[in-house]
């Protein structure tokens with residue numbers, strides 16, 4: 001432990017201690033014999049850390065809700081048929097972006113989706129790496145968090161829209177956070193069945209993490225309605241979305257992979273690889289009604305055209 005200056009002043013106590021000295025604790029320390037001084041200083045520092053720690057000693061707190069958008073890579077163009085669309089029906093080339101999101105609330109922090117290339121694979125010097133043929137990244141998630149003043153250990157909550165490999169790459173780094181997950185998703189993630197688009201090694205440390213388990217239900221993360229994890233099954237058994245009420249921006253829905261391409265929404269198409277297409281359609285109806293009712297802006301997370309004009313960290317939405 002490093003001791004502050006007031007713990008080091010003078011090697012020996014003064015011959016005549018002055019108990020009226022207004023410097024208080026400092027003087028009490030200096031009148032103690034040296035071994036006792038060390039004990040007193042240690043106790044004082046532990047007490048100080050205990051008082052400061054709950055409000056986040058290292059991590060910056062925010063006075064109002066903030067959303068930071070982090071760059072977790074891109075996905076190479078895919079066959080539109082995977083999304084039940086023809087090439088001539090879509091505007092782009094079916095390439096995706098894969099953002100991660102940091103939510104900072106006065107009462108705590110949440111990371112939403114954790115990337116598609118593990119940080120350990122990324123040189124972080126701007127060189128692009130490719131994971132699993134099509135998942136690309138140039139920047140580490142942890143480096144981007146550090147630039148904002150956070151380490152994974154600082155974050156109170158972790159949640160992912162779903163278990164597909166392009167959302168879970170760095171999940172193990174957040175095993176010390178409380179994991180918000182639907183029971184159906186948890187069961188699929190750790191099932192022994194052969195499931196596609198799943199990289200269990202990337203999230204294995206979450207298996208026994210502290211968690212809030214939901215049963216096809218929503219969860220108000222900080223208790224004031226401003227950050228709500230919303231159940232949206234179909235794409236996967238326990239797929240979920242994140243609803244935010246930002247003071248200046250207004251209501252915002254991060255839709256996870258309820259849609260990947262805007263044309264899925266406008267032409268009513270469901271990807272071929274959805275867990276349950278009928279459930280996806282039911283969920284979409286409920287979600288579209290929710291968007292109309294709340295007047296929320298709804299972002300398709302993977303859509304490059306939605307993503308391009310958005311403010312990226314260190315800028316933020318509040």
Ligand SMILES: [Zn+2]
Pocket residue numbers: 164166167257302
């Ligand atoms: Zn995805």
